[in-house]
Amino acid sequence: MASNETWKPPEIHPDPTRPLYEQFADVIRTEIASGRLRPGVRMPSVRDLAGTWRVNPNTVMRTYRDLEQIGFLMTQRGQGTFVVRDERVIEDSKLAIAKRAWQQFQEVAQSLGMTVHELIDLATQEEVDRAHE
Amino acid sequence: MASNETWKPPEIHPDPTRPLYEQFADVIRTEIASGRLRPGVRMPSVRDLAGTWRVNPNTVMRTYRDLEQIGFLMTQRGQGTFVVRDERVIEDSKLAIAKRAWQQFQEVAQSLGMTVHELIDLATQEEVDRAHE
Amino acid sequence: MASNETWKPPEIHPDPTRPLYEQFADVIRTEIASGRLRPGVRMPSVRDLAGTWRVNPNTVMRTYRDLEQIGFLMTQRGQGTFVVRDERVIEDSKLAIAKRAWQQFQEVAQSLGMTVHELIDLATQEEVDRAHE
Amino acid sequence: MASNETWKPPEIHPDPTRPLYEQFADVIRTEIASGRLRPGVRMPSVRDLAGTWRVNPNTVMRTYRDLEQIGFLMTQRGQGTFVVRDERVIEDSKLAIAKRAWQQFQEVAQSLGMTVHELIDLATQEEVDRAHE
DNA sequence: GTGGTCTAGACCACC
DNA sequence: GTGGTCTAGACCACG
Numbered sequence: 001m002a003s004n005e006t007w008k009p010p011e012i013h014p015d016p017t018r019p020l021y022e023q024f025a026d027v028i029r030t031e032i033a034s035g036r037l038r039p040g041v042r043m044p045s046v047r048d049l050a051g052t053w054r055v056n057p058n059t060v061m062r063t064y065r066d067l068e069q070i071g072f073l074m075t076q077r078g079q080g081t082f083v084v085r086d087e088r089v090i091e092d093s094k095l096a097i098a099k100r101a102w103q104q105f106q107e108v109a110q111s112l113g114m115t116v117h118e119l120i121d122l123a124t125q126e127e128v129d130r131a132h133e
Numbered sequence: 134m135a136s137n138e139t140w141k142p143p144e145i146h147p148d149p150t151r152p153l154y155e156q157f158a159d160v161i162r163t164e165i166a167s168g169r170l171r172p173g174v175r176m177p178s179v180r181d182l183a184g185t186w187r188v189n190p191n192t193v194m195r196t197y198r199d200l201e202q203i204g205f206l207m208t209q210r211g212q213g214t215f216v217v218r219d220e221r222v223i224e225d226s227k228l229a230i231a232k233r234a235w236q237q238f239q240e241v242a243q244s245l246g247m248t249v250h251e252l253i254d255l256a257t258q259e260e261v262d263r264a265h266e
Numbered sequence: 267m268a269s270n271e272t273w274k275p276p277e278i279h280p281d282p283t284r285p286l287y288e289q290f291a292d293v294i295r296t297e298i299a300s301g302r303l304r305p306g307v308r309m310p311s312v313r314d315l316a317g318t319w320r321v322n323p324n325t326v327m328r329t330y331r332d333l334e335q336i337g338f339l340m341t342q343r344g345q346g347t348f349v350v351r352d353e354r355v356i357e358d359s360k361l362a363i364a365k366r367a368w369q370q371f372q373e374v375a376q377s378l379g380m381t382v383h384e385l386i387d388l389a390t391q392e393e394v395d396r397a398h399e
Numbered sequence: 400m401a402s403n404e405t406w407k408p409p410e411i412h413p414d415p416t417r418p419l420y421e422q423f424a425d426v427i428r429t430e431i432a433s434g435r436l437r438p439g440v441r442m443p444s445v446r447d448l449a450g451t452w453r454v455n456p457n458t459v460m461r462t463y464r465d466l467e468q469i470g471f472l473m474t475q476r477g478q479g480t481f482v483v484r485d486e487r488v489i490e491d492s493k494l495a496i497a498k499r500a501w502q503q504f505q506e507v508a509q510s511l512g513m514t515v516h517e518l519i520d521l522a523t524q525e526e527v528d529r530a531h532e
Numbered sequence: 533g534t535g536g537t538c539t540a541g542a543c544c545a546c547c
Numbered sequence: 548g549t550g551g552t553c554t555a556g557a558c559c560a561c562g
Contacts, residue, residue: 020546026240033246098245102238210282210536370500378496385500385501
């Protein structure tokens, strides 16, 4: 069932203001989405990855658990943790993430009484006003 | 000097995963941005709002303090807490909120290895996929 | 004992972030130091000044009490409150205030490990650095 | 990643008229500016410093939070609180402190109806007056 | 009456 | 172990 391909964990540059486990999940998600981490590949063991990234194993464990919950990884007891084989599951997960992010963005727009387009315009326009202060 | 308008605090539905004081600040920000809470209006006293929302006064105080620091509210000693009169400050704060929301959205896109346009397309065009289930 | 001269309280523009009684004391001190309020002149009654400035009489009372303590005013029971007659007392008070302000400034300098001259230079130089950001 | 240097908290002599958390922030700011507390050093834990100074942990936490907001400290979740590494941030903060101190000094001068130069002269040349007492 | 400070102590998230 | 949130309640400064 396991693929023989391997995966080389990228270097990390953690932002100390966000939870590590969350940033690690982002990294792995990106690796999967970009195709560098392919369906069916076996993930490094929690201990190995924790060693590579010089962090507490509990932190990596939490990352794996979260990625399992959103459907990117699956664990087989005694065998290890694998990238989910069915690409459709991954696509569905990406879709769920996209929808959630978009919904949150819409909520901010609504909370400011604006449309999403107005909000994007506001966020991306460079402040000309500041010039004459 | 103070406005005689009043404001009726909306009902709250706290999300247990985020700090109350933060969610309260979001609620008040929304009320201001939407025009329901207008510049110059006096806020309910810390004790009153704490009573209405059934929380500890310190929690409301923390919310008021944070909103004061980012320029939404101002306190007059012994008089109460007021929505800032200067609309420009509010506009500036809206800009900051917009930029933050947009940045978070961009980060999600990046973590999935997509552009923001691709992410928006994905989030808004899911009906096609559902057809073949 | 009382002078027949009178004093017309200036208009005030309170800064809502500082105690009123403190700002009022500043105003009266300035009036005395500038010669507009002369030694021996009888101050308005607490009620009158509170009426003129539209504030709580307790606030004016606190101001008078503080100015009495630093030697600018003196109260004669049943007669009212007067600007101290002896100019030397006022000069001494000014000196005390000056020394205290200067000492505080020196303490800040020391706390930053700088001389007062360096601190003044730092505070008054316009930031050239900011230009290239 | 963290520095191994340590820091011995100085003794404190609280002034009962000012908030403890504010005085604590002043103490720490002084320690940083004077070089006794160096960039990257780990601060004592909230609980430890509260024990050393015999105050409630919440009070120390408030100090740390405020110093974090103005850019002196930074927190790493589960790891502790550290003096910010970037010396530029500290220089900026020093500038802000200098400007504030100078502004307060100017305000005193204004409240006495004097220029800052006259105020400095008055504060530093009092020995002449004393001669004729 | 208003906001603000401080304490004591419980409970949680993170590493 | 770390910091962070929240509560309960006392006490103070201000107007």
